[in-house]
Amino acid sequence: xxxxxxxxxxxxxxxxxxxxxxxxxxxxxxxxxxxxxxxxxxxxxxxxxxxxxxxxxxxxxxxxxxxxxxxxxxxxxxxxxxxxxxxxxxxxxxxxxxxxxxxxxxxxxxxxxxxxxxxxxxxxxxxxxxxxxxxxxxxxxxxxxxxxxxxxxxxxxxxxxxxxxxxxxxxxxxxxxxxxxxxxxxxxxxxxxxxxxxxxxxxxxxxxxxxxxxxxxxxxxxxxxxxxxxxxxxxxxxxxxxxxxxxxxxxxxxxxxxxxxxxxxxxxxxxxxxxxxxxxxxxxxxxxxxxxxxxxxxxxxxxxxxxxxxxxxxxxxxxxxxxxxxxxxxxxxxxxxx
Numbered sequence: 001x002x003x004x005x006x007x008x009x010x011x012x013x014x015x016x017x018x019x020x021x022x023x024x025x026x027x028x029x030x031x032x033x034x035x036x037x038x039x040x041x042x043x044x045x046x047x048x049x050x051x052x053x054x055x056x057x058x059x060x061x062x063x064x065x066x067x068x069x070x071x072x073x074x075x076x077x078x079x080x081x082x083x084x085x086x087x088x089x090x091x092x093x094x095x096x097x098x099x100x101x102x103x104x105x106x107x108x109x110x111x112x113x114x115x116x117x118x119x120x121x122x123x124x125x126x127x128x129x130x131x132x133x134x135x136x137x138x139x140x141x142x143x144x145x146x147x148x149x150x151x152x153x154x155x156x157x158x159x160x161x162x163x164x165x166x167x168x169x170x171x172x173x174x175x176x177x178x179x180x181x182x183x184x185x186x187x188x189x190x191x192x193x194x195x196x197x198x199x200x201x202x203x204x205x206x207x208x209x210x211x212x213x214x215x216x217x218x219x220x221x222x223x224x225x226x227x228x229x230x231x232x233x234x235x236x237x238x239x240x241x242x243x244x245x246x247x248x249x250x251x252x253x254x255x256x257x258x259x260x261x262x263x264x265x266x267x268x269x270x271x272x273x274x275x276x277x278x279x280x281x282x283x284x285x286x287x288x289x290x291x292x293x294x295x296x297x298x299x300x301x302x303x304x305x306x307x308x309x310x311x312x313x314x315x316x317x318x319x320x321x322x323x324x325x326x327x328x329x330x331x332x333x334x335x336x337x338x
Contacts, residue, residue: 035088061109083115125266137243150206157199159268162261171218185287
């Protein structure tokens with residue numbers, strides 16, 4: 001075992017294996033990178049181990065568990081973030097397990113560390129009326145307003161992740177009927193999403209403003225800034241947040257203040273579900289790898305649960321035989337005893 005064994009294998013994992021073999025997205029690579037930066041900083045500040053001195057001899061299960069506890073107790077990270085850091089460590093040690101069998105026992109002990117169960121969080125989504133209010137805010141008499149309307153409309157209509165919107169190119173838009181859009185999601189997986197005619201009209205006006213209807217511009221980013229550089233995730237979020245705050249003020253609807261691109265994604269999923277769309281289709285629409293992920297929407301929809309219970313009860317409970325007057329008398333009597 002050499003003193004630079006860890007550094008050599010970590011470099012090979014990041015620079016060769018992950019980009020070329022694993023097919024992970026840029027966001028996953030950045031998340032893994034950030035996790036190891038934090039881990040190495042922890043080792044330096046809390047354990048006195050400089051990054052260049054790190055080696056597999058110094059690593060054990062207790063060390064990793066102490067690091068995870070430090071994330072929660074000292075850094076005040078959420079359980080989700082703690083699990084994200086553990087996932088990066090797991091990915092690396094799965095790689096080491098295959099490349100260096102001499103570390104099999106170490107890898108097995110670290111891979112045995114389990115993720116913590118994340119408490120269920122109520123999904124935040126908007127009603128259809130709130131979506132209509134939001135879409136009414138951009139000033140469509142200006143080019144900037146038409147661009148911003150296109151951004152918001154396409155975010156909602158596709159239910160796309162914000163990075164998927166940022167990565168869109170002109171070539172990803174099919175202008176002919178039926179209009180569709182090609183999204184590239186996690187793991188570079190692509191999916192084709194139909195676009196509503198209203199959304200397509202908004203996009204066409206925006207593209208015409210920018211001269212993007214020319215076939216020679218197919219590789220151009222669909223949404224870009226004044227420097228003709230593609231809008232970043234932060235830029236797209238800023239646009240949405242700006243109009244959401246204005247919509248919340250004008251409509252006196254505080255729900256719109258809690259806005260993010262993912263809220264629009266949740267909203268689209270909920271609206272599809274409420275319209276009776278099958279969970280399998282919603283899974284494919286959102287680009288989920290498993291329908292289990294999509295099921296959170298069904299579990300969070302209290303209105304659908306209420307209707308299901310009512311439908312089931314109506315088939316079991318006896319039919320009411322009280323007249324309207326008898327019901328009123330019954331209510332008055334109940335008031336005296338409850």
